[in-house]
Amino acid sequence: MTHPFSRRAVLLGLAATSGVALAKPQHAFAALDDQPFAFLTETEARMLAALCDTLIPEDEYPSASQAGVVDFIDLQMAGPYGNGEGLYMKGPFFEGKPSQGYQLPLLPSELMREGLSRLEQAESGFALMEDARRNDVVTAMSEGELDMGDLPSDAFFDEVWKLTNQGFFADPIYGGNENYAGWRMVGFPGAHAYYQSFVDKHNVAYPKAPMGINHQPGGDGDLPVAPVRKEP
Amino acid sequence: MADKTLPKTDVVIIGGGWTGLTTAYELAHEGRKCVILERGDHRHDATSFGAPEEHDELKYGLRYTHMMNVRENTLTFRNSRGDRALPMRRLGSFLPGEGLGGAGIHWNGQLWRPLPSDLEMRSHYDNRYGSDFIPDDLSVQDWGVTYDELEPHLDFFERICGAAGTAGNLDGEQREGGNIFEGPRSNEYPNPAMKQPVSSTLFGRAAQEMDLHPFPFPSANVTKAYENPYGAQLHPCTYCGFCERFGCGYFAKADPIICVYDRIKEHENFEIRFKSTVLRVEKSEDGKTATGVTYVDADGREIFQPADIVCMNAYALWNVHLMLVSGLGTPYDPETRTGTVGRNYSYQTISAVDAFLEKDIVTNPFMGAGALGMVVDDYNGDNFDHSDLGFVGGGYIACKQYHGRPISYQPVPDGTPSWGAEWKRAVRENYLHHADFVIHGSSMSTPENFLDLDPTWTDQHGRPLLRMTFNFPENDRKMAKYVTERAVEIAENMDHVTSVSATNLAAEGEDYSVVPYQTTHNVGGAVIGTDPSTSVVNRYGQMWDHHNVFVFGACLFPQNLGYNPTGPLMGLAYWTLEHLKNDYLENPRPLMDA
Incomplete structure (x- = not known):
């Protein structure tokens, strides 16, 4: 080679x-x-x-x-x-x-x-x-x-x-x-999705940067830390 | 000849979706041993549908991982008898389920009741407009069961789902804010209506100004912590935007697994066998009853499961297929227009309107739910005067916010190229500024739209594939054009709208196609009624020709109403089960004279 x-x-x-x-x-x-x-x-x-x-x-x-x-x-x-x-x-x-x-x-x-x-x-x-x-x-x-x-x-x-x-x-x-x-x-924020308190706030841009399924905290400078999900 | 014959069970149930699990729940509690045969696998909301993994548009939304895999088994399709039917080689227009919960896990949760007039369609139109009003080329007929008879069952299923909505007719009293056209309800919805985003709020305001009657989508996306009558615990919806085509790991969309299966799975009279595909229903020597079913188990062995009662609870299309390959009933012949199995297949007539909005209106489309939006029902069923319109039926107009999944949600104004730099710019400029309408129309049955067996292609068990022959009837094309024009008027009347476009899949000259997704509302083919020459089952869901075979699901609909089918078909299921439990079990016989 x-x-x-x-x-x-x-x-x-x-x-x-x-x-x-x-x-x-x-x-x-x-x-x-x-x-x-x-x-x-x-x-x-x-x-x-x-x-x-x-x-x-x-x-x-x-x-x-x-x-x-x-x-x-x-x-x-x-x-x-x-x-x-x-x-x-x-x-x-x-x-x-x-x-x-x-x-x-x-x-x-x-x-x-x-x-x-x-x-x-x-x-x-x-x-x-x-x-x-x-x-x-x-x-x-x-x-x-x-x-x-x-x-x-x-x-x-x-x-x-x-x-x-x-x-x-x-x-x-x-x-x-x-x-x-x-x-x-x-402007799609990705796989994590809890919008219950946001859906009826009209004409307010969603502030969070995107997160994918395998998103790692710290993997991208301006991204928030992924919330820890509790099993139901 | 089967490899093995098992001990007899009281009831064998084909399919583990909404109707199959409910049948098992109700009959197990009557002391009958129930065996469900489900061709797919076990799965569960807690372990199979959890976020973030479930929030994968490609895997579940576009590769159909929760649905039936058509690699080995599909149907063939043609628009008319003059065409050669060819295999539907990929899923597209509709998405049948497979596995525990069936298609009930990936539904949107739009939970409707039929209009009283929908159930008596032929007599209703005859009475109101005269007996020659319904066009001759339609085989529209009454269901043989009335709204008042179904009401307690429709109501009960709404409580099973923890349905969210606003009543528009409580015991005959019309109520503002609900659907004033609906039949009388005995109860309010068990949960309050969903919150509304800006898109549907603007729509509701515009419709109100036009003296229409907007109301929130009746929803099985639950809005409060809730316990259903079977003891299932449901949680409030998160508006995550992964509803239709996805399972709900939040326990917030009512589905057959959490609402029914979990509440019956440990009962001594309940058993479910997975990876068990029923090949045929077996008949007694005199042909008057079924003796049980033959199925292929997970190891590929053919097993005969004898049973006193056979319940057919597969998806609408596969119930009809199973009747045809088992020789149950008489197959429909479109030449002579005799026979009933496969007759009166119909679908749904769908169009869409896009309203593009000023840039300071931010819709956040990804904050969605399967039954999120506002609806007007003023142009559905016979809620409007048809005298001068030249068609029967209608549809609801909804401004919906299901999801903003970015591969599937790319609204662009008319005239935008379909790829390249201009397309790319239009996608990003409109994604957050768009209101999305669906016009969800009825579908009338005709003698030329039907299901039979294909002469060429087979499934992995060597059975002929089901063959579908379907195109939009002229009646439905007129209906779709009319209702779509009304939807455009509402869009044009909305504040902050910059442009409006419409897409009518049933437009003049457009053939029905199995390629673009429309709706998983295939109905008919084994219809309910009071006349054995035009129905497969009597008004109790019992086969005319084989009295211990009961049939469930949307295959019973004689034509399709302008609503999503789960509410009506579950109302019918509880109606059938009531008569099975209270009458048939003690005294098995035909419940109606032929």
């Missing part, structure tokens, strides 16, 4: 060995930085970061990948969800009406791998595209207009968008929503 693995380096394009010069450093965050991806290849991780950041770009608040969404999707694909938990996969498979829902013969992890591969075939260099061009590609994909062979591009888009949104706003225990990026953005 020539150098320790770094997810951050992968996402920043620092480990990219393709001929293209370094991508602009927009995908800096990787919470599990020293661990190899559980599911994604490095190429897939870079493409996914570019895709997620088109959906939730950086502004005053972090982008999707800056909030750990690539880590989130990687873990989801490697876990029960990616492997078809809660999905009836008995054939035969037929194309249905939209009202009949998902009918592809692919597990979510297969859809992710297949979709990224076909995206690269359809639009090579996707991860390094200029923003405007990439926006156009994603728009076409979302409308089912991107040619991805027999894979409907909107089905792949729907899956990636669903997971990106989930990763940005789910509890940080799943690898996304790093430092409560999503929760801070909207």
Whole structure:
């Protein structure tokens, strides 16, 4: 091994060995930085970061990948969800009406791998595209207009968008929503919730910073100490 | 042939949710040995639903960890007979439960009574508007049981739940602040109504100004420390915002585990077996009675459990499925419009209105509860004059504050792109400044909406999947359009509103879809009535064709009313149990002549 693995380096394009010069450093965050991806290849991780950041770009608040969404999707694909938990996969498979829902013969992890591969075939260099061009590609994909062979591009888009949104706003225990990026953005205080004396105080902003399921006192400078919960 | 036959029990009960546990409670206290077969696992509010772990939107709200897992067993769906039905491969539109407490642990706790006219729907409309008023393509019918007959049972279930609300009709006297359209109550709600956040307060004020009649949601989210008639202790709601799709670790949302199971689990006549999936109800040689049920136990063995009485207490859809795979009753045939099992399946007609608010109005949507909000019932049932409207039925309009869980609660004004920079900005600008309305409408039954068995797909036991054929009837599309327009008027009349948008899932041209969540209110398919050619059970919930089989739950509804089903179906359950206990047990026989 020539150098320790770094997810951050992968996402920043620092480990990219393709001929293209370094991508602009927009995908800096990787919470599990020293661990190899559980599911994604490095190429897939870079493409996914570019895709997620088109959906939730950086502004005053972090982008999707800056909030750990690539880590989130990687873990989801490697876990029960990616492997078809809660999905009836008995054939035969037929194309249905939209009202009949998902009918592809692919597990979510297969859809992710297949979709990224076909995206690269359809639009090579996707991860390094200029923003405007990439926006156009994603728009076409979302409308089912991107040619991805027999894979409907909107089905792949729907899956990636669903997971990106989930990763940005789910509890940080799943690898996304790093430092409560999503929760801070909207003002959601998290998993601890006793509002009996507050709910009818109208138009008063709730003062507490977010706390997740695994929140540790002192884990973040401005956060209050988590109350000790007594068993009922 | 079963691997093993067990000793006979007095009563075998299929399913351990609200109706199954209540059936066991009531019959065990009558001295009958009751065995519940529950396909899922044991779980308990104290050990399974505690915060903060329970407050996990992804795991419970979006990966459906408390619900039925459709990996091995689902249904197939099509909009009409001309389509090929395909498996519902993921949960979406509705979320049946699995495990102790069934769907009763992840409900919102919206606890309604039917209107008196809902229960006599065909005769009511015939009397008020003439016998050709109900459109020909609807198979609407009377329930065969009246509000006055159900009232004591509706009242008792409200006390089981420690329901919170404001009475609008106490013994015939109308009361301001409650639902003046409701049928007469024999008692006040056992607990005072919930506190109201700013969103629903603004809604209530606007509705009042329009001479409508707003009142707080009738709620099984309890507002005070409370002991129910079975001795269960309930605690006040914390407004935590993790209600629907979640269990309540605070013991504040009435559910079948704390309200019933804990009070019967140690009784000598009570037994429950988990991981026990009933494959079929077995019939006697002459077919007139059931002899018991065959089920698969946790070790995969097929067990025959003989019983004197079989109670079907599974979720509405699975009761119908079990009848079809067991050959109970006569399956409905939409060609000839004969047969009854699977007939009159209906659903709920849902639309939504979003009112966006000025920035100094801070709603704190995460301070929510499953039955938090204000409601107007002026456009529900036949509470308004239908003469010139061209449809029957209606719905309630509620400004609700269930939750602010940030993956699912992302209100943005019309015209916002669905992703990207503008979307991101709109999500954060509106999250704390939005009032959320639901229009919860009735669903009329038709000869073309029905349940039968699928010819292609099977479950893990080799049984054909249930097949659902459903689309919104024209009647309900007209109703939803009308009531949604009324909701928009209220939103536009609210103070501090900057824009209003509406989403009608039953709009003209929109097919019913199993993808977006609407409501877990699948009803009908084994309906109650007084005529064996149009009902599966008689007015006591007893099967016409097999007198020792009693059927519970929303599968009994001949069409769906504009309310959430738990109150009405539990009223029916106690009504059936009254007649079982006081009449049938001593003298088993058909309780009505066919």
